[in-house]
Amino acid sequence: MNAITHLDELFTLLAFPSISTDREYKVDLDHCAEWLTEKLNSIGLTAEKHPTPGHPVVIARNEHRTDRKTVLIYGHYDVQPVDPLELWNTPPFEPTVKDGVIYARGSTDNKGQHFAHICGVADTIKEDGDLPVNLIFLLEGEEEIGSPHLEAFLKEHADELKCDVIVVSDTGMVAPGVPTFTYGLRGIACLEFIIKGPAIDLHSGIYGGAVANPATIAAELVAGLHDENQHIAIEGFYDDVLPLESWEREQWAALPDGDAATLKETAVPGLLGEQGYTSLERRWGRPTAEVNGIGGGYQGEGSKTIIPSEAFAKLSFRLVPGQSPAKILQLAEAHLRKHCPESVTIEIHAGHAGNAYVMDAHSDFGKAAQSALQKTFDADPVLIREGGSIPIIDSFKQVLGVDTLMCGLALPDCQAHAPNENFPIANFEAGIRLNRLLLQELADLA
Amino acid sequence: MNAITHLDELFTLLAFPSISTDREYKVDLDHCAEWLTEKLNSIGLTAEKHPTPGHPVVIARNEHRTDRKTVLIYGHYDVQPVDPLELWNTPPFEPTVKDGVIYARGSTDNKGQHFAHICGVADTIKEDGDLPVNLIFLLEGEEEIGSPHLEAFLKEHADELKCDVIVVSDTGMVAPGVPTFTYGLRGIACLEFIIKGPAIDLHSGIYGGAVANPATIAAELVAGLHDENQHIAIEGFYDDVLPLESWEREQWAALPDGDAATLKETAVPGLLGEQGYTSLERRWGRPTAEVNGIGGGYQGEGSKTIIPSEAFAKLSFRLVPGQSPAKILQLAEAHLRKHCPESVTIEIHAGHAGNAYVMDAHSDFGKAAQSALQKTFDADPVLIREGGSIPIIDSFKQVLGVDTLMCGLALPDCQAHAPNENFPIANFEAGIRLNRLLLQELADLA
Numbered sequence: 001m002n003a004i005t006h007l008d009e010l011f012t013l014l015a016f017p018s019i020s021t022d023r024e025y026k027v028d029l030d031h032c033a034e035w036l037t038e039k040l041n042s043i044g045l046t047a048e049k050h051p052t053p054g055h056p057v058v059i060a061r062n063e064h065r066t067d068r069k070t071v072l073i074y075g076h077y078d079v080q081p082v083d084p085l086e087l088w089n090t091p092p093f094e095p096t097v098k099d100g101v102i103y104a105r106g107s108t109d110n111k112g113q114h115f116a117h118i119c120g121v122a123d124t125i126k127e128d129g130d131l132p133v134n135l136i137f138l139l140e141g142e143e144e145i146g147s148p149h150l151e152a153f154l155k156e157h158a159d160e161l162k163c164d165v166i167v168v169s170d171t172g173m174v175a176p177g178v179p180t181f182t183y184g185l186r187g188i189a190c191l192e193f194i195i196k197g198p199a200i201d202l203h204s205g206i207y208g209g210a211v212a213n214p215a216t217i218a219a220e221l222v223a224g225l226h227d228e229n230q231h232i233a234i235e236g237f238y239d240d241v242l243p244l245e246s247w248e249r250e251q252w253a254a255l256p257d258g259d260a261a262t263l264k265e266t267a268v269p270g271l272l273g274e275q276g277y278t279s280l281e282r283r284w285g286r287p288t289a290e291v292n293g294i295g296g297g298y299q300g301e302g303s304k305t306i307i308p309s310e311a312f313a314k315l316s317f318r319l320v321p322g323q324s325p326a327k328i329l330q331l332a333e334a335h336l337r338k339h340c341p342e343s344v345t346i347e348i349h350a351g352h353a354g355n356a357y358v359m360d361a362h363s364d365f366g367k368a369a370q371s372a373l374q375k376t377f378d379a380d381p382v383l384i385r386e387g388g389s390i391p392i393i394d395s396f397k398q399v400l401g402v403d404t405l406m407c408g409l410a411l412p413d414c415q416a417h418a419p420n421e422n423f424p425i426a427n428f429e430a431g432i433r434l435n436r437l438l439l440q441e442l443a444d445l446a
Numbered sequence: 447m448n449a450i451t452h453l454d455e456l457f458t459l460l461a462f463p464s465i466s467t468d469r470e471y472k473v474d475l476d477h478c479a480e481w482l483t484e485k486l487n488s489i490g491l492t493a494e495k496h497p498t499p500g501h502p503v504v505i506a507r508n509e510h511r512t513d514r515k516t517v518l519i520y521g522h523y524d525v526q527p528v529d530p531l532e533l534w535n536t537p538p539f540e541p542t543v544k545d546g547v548i549y550a551r552g553s554t555d556n557k558g559q560h561f562a563h564i565c566g567v568a569d570t571i572k573e574d575g576d577l578p579v580n581l582i583f584l585l586e587g588e589e590e591i592g593s594p595h596l597e598a599f600l601k602e603h604a605d606e607l608k609c610d611v612i613v614v615s616d617t618g619m620v621a622p623g624v625p626t627f628t629y630g631l632r633g634i635a636c637l638e639f640i641i642k643g644p645a646i647d648l649h650s651g652i653y654g655g656a657v658a659n660p661a662t663i664a665a666e667l668v669a670g671l672h673d674e675n676q677h678i679a680i681e682g683f684y685d686d687v688l689p690l691e692s693w694e695r696e697q698w699a700a701l702p703d704g705d706a707a708t709l710k711e712t713a714v715p716g717l718l719g720e721q722g723y724t725s726l727e728r729r730w731g732r733p734t735a736e737v738n739g740i741g742g743g744y745q746g747e748g749s750k751t752i753i754p755s756e757a758f759a760k761l762s763f764r765l766v767p768g769q770s771p772a773k774i775l776q777l778a779e780a781h782l783r784k785h786c787p788e789s790v791t792i793e794i795h796a797g798h799a800g801n802a803y804v805m806d807a808h809s810d811f812g813k814a815a816q817s818a819l820q821k822t823f824d825a826d827p828v829l830i831r832e833g834g835s836i837p838i839i840d841s842f843k844q845v846l847g848v849d850t851l852m853c854g855l856a857l858p859d860c861q862a863h864a865p866n867e868n869f870p871i872a873n874f875e876a877g878i879r880l881n882r883l884l885l886q887e888l889a890d891l892a
Contacts, residue, residue, distance in 0.1 A: 021748040081750055087646065145748060172652070186651060190749045199713035200533065203863040204736045205632060205834030206618070208764050209728035210708050212718035215737040216672070219759075222665035262656050267645035272658035272789035282655035290650045291661040292752050297739035298760060302467040302591060303636045303797050304527055305762050305835075306738050306863055313665075314744060316751050318654050343718035351749050388651030389751075417649040417752055 006119040007102075009039065010428065011095040013077070013111050014104040020055060020078035020145050029055040029141045032077050036139055043122035045137070050157075052149040055141030059160070062125075064134035069442050070163040072136040073435075074392070074404075075114025075170065076143030079106035080417045087419035100425050107423035108414035113169040114139060116409070116428050120435025132443035136163060140392070143170075146188070146352025147392040154399040165365045166396050167438060169431060171386050171408030174255055176424075179373035182406035183361035184385035185393060186287070187319035189328045190351030193221065193336055194312045197344045201297070202307040211307060212343035215296040218311035221346075224339050225289040225315075229275040232289045234328075234335040242322035244285045251383055252280045265412050284385040288318040289332075316351075318387060325353035354391020359403045364445055369405040372438035376430055407434060452565040453548075455485065456874065457541040459523070459557050460550040466501060466524035466591045475501040475587045478523050482585055489568035491583070496603075498595040501587030505606070508571075510580035515888050518582040518609040519881075520838070520850075521560025521616065522589030525552035526863045533865035546871050553869035554860035559615040560585060562855070562874050566881025578889035582609060586838070589616075592634070592798025593838040600845040611811045612842050613884060615877060617832050617854025620701055622870075625819035628852035629807035630831030631839060632733070633765035635774045636797030639667065639782055640758045643790045647743070648753040657753060658789035661742040664757035667792075670785050671735040671761075675721040678735045680774075680781040688768035690731045697829055698726045711858045730831040734764040735778075762797075764833060771799035800837020805849040810891055815851040818884035822876055853880060 016032035019025040033049050033056040040047035040060035047060035055078060064070065082092040082105050090096040092105035102112065117137075124131055138161065140150050154161060171182040197214040198207070227233045252258070258279035259271060273282040282288075296311025298304035317328055333348050340346040360366060361383050373381040386406075393404045409427045410416060462478035465471040479495050479502040486493035486506035493506035501524060510516065528538040528551050536542040538551035548558065563583075570577055584607065586596050600607060617628040643660040644653070673679045698704070704725035705717060719728040728734075742757025744750035763774050779794050786792040806812060807829045819827040832852075839850045855877050861867045 021750060022746065081744075081746065083744075083746070084647075188651070188751070190751070192749070197712075197714050200861065200864045200866075201530075202712055203834060204734070204738060204762055205634070205764055205832070206862070207708065207712055207729060208734040208736050208833060209732050210704070210717060210719045210725040211712050211714045212716075213736050215740045215759075216668060219665035219668035219737065219740060222662060223669035226662070258656070262653065266643075266648055266653055266657055268643050268657045268789060269791050270658075270787075270789040271656060272787060273656045279656040283653060286655050288650070288654040290654050290659050290751075290753060291665065291743065292650060292750060293743035293745055293754070294661045294665060294757065295741045295745050297737065298527075298529075299739055299741050300468065300527065300529070303638070303760055303762065304467060304738060304863070305634070305636070305736075307736060308739070311740065313661075314749055316650055316749065318651055341716070341718055343714060343716040345715050386651070387654060388649060415646065416652070417750070418646045420646075 006432070007425065010112060010115050013115055014095040014106055015093050017093045018078050018141065019081050020142050021081055029078060033058050033141055036077060040118065040137060044125045052153055054149045057150065057153055058139040060137040062131055062135045068133050069445065070134035070136065071439060071442055072138055072161060072163040072166045073117050074138045074166055074168045075117065076110045076140050078141040078144050079109065080144050084419060089420055101422045102425060103420055103422045105421050107421055108410045109416040109421065110143065110170045112423040112428055113409050113431055116431025117169065117435045120432040123432065124436050131439060133439050136161060143390065143392065146354060148352060150392050151395040151399060154395060158399060161400060163400065163402060165402055165442065166404040168390065168393065168404050168406050169408050170390055171406045172410040172412065173408060174382055174384065176411055177377060177379060179377040179379055179381035180408060181361065181366065181370050181373060181381045181383050182386050182408060183366065183383060184321065184358035185356060186387050186389050187323060187325055187354050187356035188316060188389035188391065189319060189325035189353040190316045191329060191332060192312060192314045192349045192351060194310055194347040195344050196310045198307065198309050201309050204305045204307050207307060212341060213307050214344055215308050215311040217341065217344050218294065218296060218313050221336055221339055222291050222294065222313050230273055232287065234331050236331050237328065240322040240324065241287065241320055244281060248285065249281065253278065255280065255382060261412065283387040285320060287320050287323060290316050292316055318389065319356050321356045321358045323356060325355060329353065354389055355394035357393045357397065363403070365403060365405055368441040368445055369407055369438060372434060372441045373407055375437050376434040407438065452878065453871065456558060456561050459561055460541040460552055461539050463539045464524050464587060465527050466588050467527055475524060479504050479587055482523060486564065486583060490571045498599055500595045503596065503599055504585040506583040508577055508581045514579050515891065516580040516582065516609040517885060517888055518584055518607060518612045519563050520584045520612055520614045521563065522556045522586050524587040524590050525555065526590050530865060535866055543871070547868045548871060549866055549868045551867050553867050554856045555862040555867065556589065556616045558869040558874055559855050559877055562877025563615065563881045566878040569878065570882050577885060579885050582607060589836070589838065592800060594798065596838050597841040597845060600841060604845060607846060609846065609848060611848055611888065612850040614836065614839065614850050614852050615854050616836055617852045618856040618858065619854060620828055620830065622857055623823055623825060625823040625825055625827035626854060627807065627812065627816050627819060627827045627829050628832050628854060629812065629829060630767065630804035631802060632833050632835050633769060633771055633800050633802035634762060634835035634837065635765060635771040635799040636762045637775060637778060638758060638760045638795045638797060640756055640793040641790050642756045642793070644753065644755050647755050650751045650753050653753060658787060659753050660790055661754050661757040663787065663790050664740065664742060664759050667782055667785060668737050668740065668759050676719055678733065680777050682777050683774065686768040686770065687733065687766055690727060694731065695727065699724065701726065701828060707858065729833040731766060733766050733769060736762050738762050764835065765802050767802045767804045769802060771801060775799065800835055801840035803839045803843065811849060811851055814887040814891055815853055815884060818880060818887045819853055821883050822880040853884065
């Protein structure tokens with residue numbers, strides 16, 4: 001098995017349109033899980049596809065011995081939706097290489113990263129006949145919808161999944177070639193609200209002025225989420241936030257300028273964020289309230305002079321250590337109901353949620369991961385938190401009682417969740433090297 | 447020619463999908479204009495379809511004599527879009543009668559109403575061999591997009607269109623069987639703004655907190671259009687508003703309760719409007735700022751945790767006598783630019799606009815119209831303004847120098863601009879009677 005074959009197989013994996021947020025793709029997720037199961041069996045592991053009330057979980061393991069550490073490698077084979085499709089330069093499920101970079105939905109998030117671990121394991125078994133640790137692969141298909149069934153699965157299979165530490169490559173590198181160890185993540189809590197007014201769209205001339213416009217009310221509720229300093233205006237929202245520690249603020253201040261990076265990567269005309277914090281602190285260490293989608297009324301060309309009968313907004317809150325997603329959803333719902341006038345009705349639907357996570361970056365496991373990263377890239381790793389959310393990592397801690405080493409390979413311009421998602425072949429190859437080095441570092445721990 | 451034939455022909459007219467806001471239907475508008483031209487020629491008038499830079503204008507006339515009054519009857523054969531199509535109980539362009547009511551897009555607004563006048567004229571010519579007045583029909587295809595080419599057409603054909611008074615049935619009746627004379631209309635000014643932030647949709651975990659969310663900014667700008675008393679917060683917006691006169695407020699206060707009617711007709715949970723005014727005053731005599739459509743980010747099922755790259759809002763302002771649409775658009779644009787942060791860009795596109803209109807309800811022409819309405823319905827007419835806009839009526843005054851008698855036949859629950867638009871056959875027949883009575887009343891004026 002050589003690098004070309006690894007790439008060919010990655011492309012097969014990337015071709016499955018395994019979009020978990022849309023029920024239409026359910027069968028594609030199942031096919032993708034089936035293909036991974038066969039692949040894992042073929043490299044010398046014992047793999048099985050487990051049904052769940054949602055999409056399947058794939059588990060694979062080598063023969064476990066009592067005299068060595070057990071390492072669980074987690075990944076997810078589901079991907080984000082692809083819209084707006086018209087902004088993709090190449091079809092999202094036809095992987096295309098240009099200038100050494102793979103373009104495909106899921107190339108970075110997360111197929112490319114977990115498949116590098118699979119290839120690393122395959123190479124080690126092929127070359128050495130065995131691995132230096134007891135290994136478990138756990139690959140799920142519902143990460144992009146908040147892993148709704150994985151915690152129950154962990155509880156049900158807790159004996160089978162017992163391990164000393166977990167490895168995940170689903171986080172980022174601060175820059176190409178800069179190994180990055182992530183010791184914390186933000187949590188998340190999602191909700192959608194729908195404002196309903198008149199039974200049908202109304203003529204805005206006939207009724208305008210005498211009835212509430214649901215699109216206006218939705219806009220007012222969204223606008224009311226922040227004050228003029230970009231603090232979140234929901235009562236009690238910050239009550240449980242653990243403040244950033246000074247060593248973190250110092251380390252992050254020494255990284256390449258977050259303002260410049262944010263401006264360059266996003267191409268926004270200017271920055272806007274919570275007063276009193278740097279860009280990196282805002283992205284990694286402070287909670288947010290975002291509207292991910294808003295809609296209501298006429299969406300076509302030109303004008304249609306109506307008062308729409310309803311309007312919606314999809315909100316998500318990124319949370320930091322200390323905050324409870326359930327409590328935040330309660331506070332948000334109370335805030336929205338309090339500020340919604342009686343001239344309309346409001347429906348609120350809670351979505352997925354997950355705790356923030358933080359581990360001791362200077363533990364033995366943390367140092368082992370940092371050493372493997374150093375050898376993989378021949379450079380000193382940086383220690384960061386990340387702004388994204390992998391809610392299951394908190395569940396690992398709660399259910400399996402172990403920490404997770406986040407050794408991500410995603411670059412800042414990987415376009416995760418956006419058109420033209422991409423992953424350099426060099427990072428894929430680094431992931432294969434990292435797997436071998438990391439399993440050895442963990443095996444060597446006393 | 448009997449009522450059944452009139453109805454059959456109305457159904458043919460209603461079957462043209464003459465949606466002027468969408469370029470896709472251009473040919474259907476042309477076919478509709480062609481059909482009307484043939485119809486008007488067939489009843490003994492001389493009709494011609496005139497091209498414009500937009501959709502055609504149809505003009506028809508009888509033989510004019512210098513010893514009688516000249517009356518111009520205006521109507522429009524274009525209709526509103528049909529979305530949301532799924533809320534229609536019957537196909538919008540397949541007219542369907544249920545319990546004496548015609549269901550079709552355009553049945554009330556405006557095909558049913560102007561075609562009643564055509565049928566009235568046809569009956570009079572057939573029975574009397576002539577009409578009591580010099581008649582001009584002027585039927586346009588761009589009313590729903592603000593009649594962008596009709597004012598130029600009026601100027602170009604001013605001699606041909608010279609008349610003493612204009613008649614339009616494109617307004618409402620306050621209740622079934624209550625003849626209603628409308629002496630004023632609100633004006634309109636439309637604009638769309640687009641907020642642009644990051645070059646592409648961003649992962650809300652990776653960047654959330656450090657960049658402005660265009661959907662949030664759009665919502666804040668929409669929310670900033672009103673203060674807490676539902677006054678419009680644009681600086682200078684009310685400067686030129688002519689206040690309601692006391693006789694108007696008294697007449698309207700004597701009409702059936704506007705609050706109850708608004709609640710019943712719209713099925714809103716509660717009313718909301720400018721403090722200090724009744725529902726009818728808010729609808730007929732006060733200006734508004736409405737969002738007709740808002741959109742940005744993820745619109746599908748479930749969640750997609752992005753910061754959208756852009757968001758838009760389509761606004762329309764209803765204006766009252768004294769206000770200049772051009773000035774209002776300038777004020778609105780200045781307000782939006784002033785309140786838009788530099789962390790995003792804003793694009794503003796002005797849309798269609800038209801002045802408000804008011805005439806002397808107690809003039810001779812006004813009294814003649816009220817008398818014809820009294821005879822048509824055997825009941826005393828009520829005098830109202832309306833909240834909707836027919837910008838061309840101001841153009842008639844400016845270009846042709848004459849007033850317009852608005853004798854509308856639309857019922858409050860006609861669903862104009864909404865799914866299941868409808869028009870009772872009884873109102874269609876009343877329109878045929880009204881045409882004959884009104885032309886005679888006008889002929890009888892000294």
